[in-house]
Amino acid sequence: MITSFWFAIYALFFVFLSTNVIKARHKSKTAFGEGDSIILQQAIRAHANFTEYTPIFLIGIYICESRLPANLIILTLLAAMFLVGRLLHFYALTKHEIYENNILKNSIKPRVIAMGITFFCLISLSLIALFNVCSIIINY
Numbered sequence: 001m002i003t004s005f006w007f008a009i010y011a012l013f014f015v016f017l018s019t020n021v022i023k024a025r026h027k028s029k030t031a032f033g034e035g036d037s038i039i040l041q042q043a044i045r046a047h048a049n050f051t052e053y054t055p056i057f058l059i060g061i062y063i064c065e066s067r068l069p070a071n072l073i074i075l076t077l078l079a080a081m082f083l084v085g086r087l088l089h090f091y092a093l094t095k096h097e098i099y100e101n102n103i104l105k106n107s108i109k110p111r112v113i114a115m116g117i118t119f120f121c122l123i124s125l126s127l128i129a130l131f132n133v134c135s136i137i138i139n140y
Contacts, residue, residue, distance in 0.1 A: 002072055003062040006079040010054050013086065017047040020094070039094075046093045050086055053118055057082055060125035067132050074128070078121045085117030 021043045028037035034044055057079075064075055092110035 002065050002075050002079065003058060006061060006083075007058055009083060010058065010086075013083070014047075014050060014054070017043075017050055017090065021047050042094045046090045049089060049093075053122070054086070057118075057122060057125065060122065060129065064125055064128050064132070067129070071128065075125075078124055081117055082121040085114045085121065088117065089114035 021040070024037065024040040024043040025031065028035050028040045030037060030040055034041045061075055061079055064071065088110055092108070092114055
C-alpha cells in the first residue's frame with residue numbers, strides 16, 4: 001500500500017519534471033539534446049537525476065514493505081524524506097545554482113544536502129532489507 005501511494009506521488013513529480021524540460025526546450029527552441037541553454041541543461045539533469053534514483057528507491061520500498069509490514073511508519077518516513085531530497089535537488093539545480101559561461105558562480109550546498117538525504121534513504125532501505133535477510137537466515 002505504501003509503495004502504491006509513493007509511486008503515485010513520485011509519478012506526478014516525474015510528470016512535473018518532464019513538463020519543466022518541455023518548457024525549457026520550447027523557450028530555448030531546442031528540439032533535441034541540451035543545446036546552449038543552461039536552463040535546459042539544468043532541467044534535463046534534474047529530470048534525469050530523479051529518473052536515475054527513484055526506481056531503485058521504489059523497488060527498495062516495495063521489497064521492505066512486502067517483507068516487513070510492521071515497519072510501515074519507518075518506510076513512510078523514508079519515502080517522505082526521499083521526496084524532500086528530490087524536491088530540494090530540483091530546487092537547488094534549477095533555481096539556486098547560477099552559471100556564467102558554464103562556470104558555477106555560487107555554492108552547490110543545497111544540492112549536496114539533497115543528495116545526502118537521497119543516499120541516507122537508500123542506505124537505510126538497504127540496511128532494513130539486509131537486516132531482514134539476516135534475521136531469516138538466523139531463524140532458519
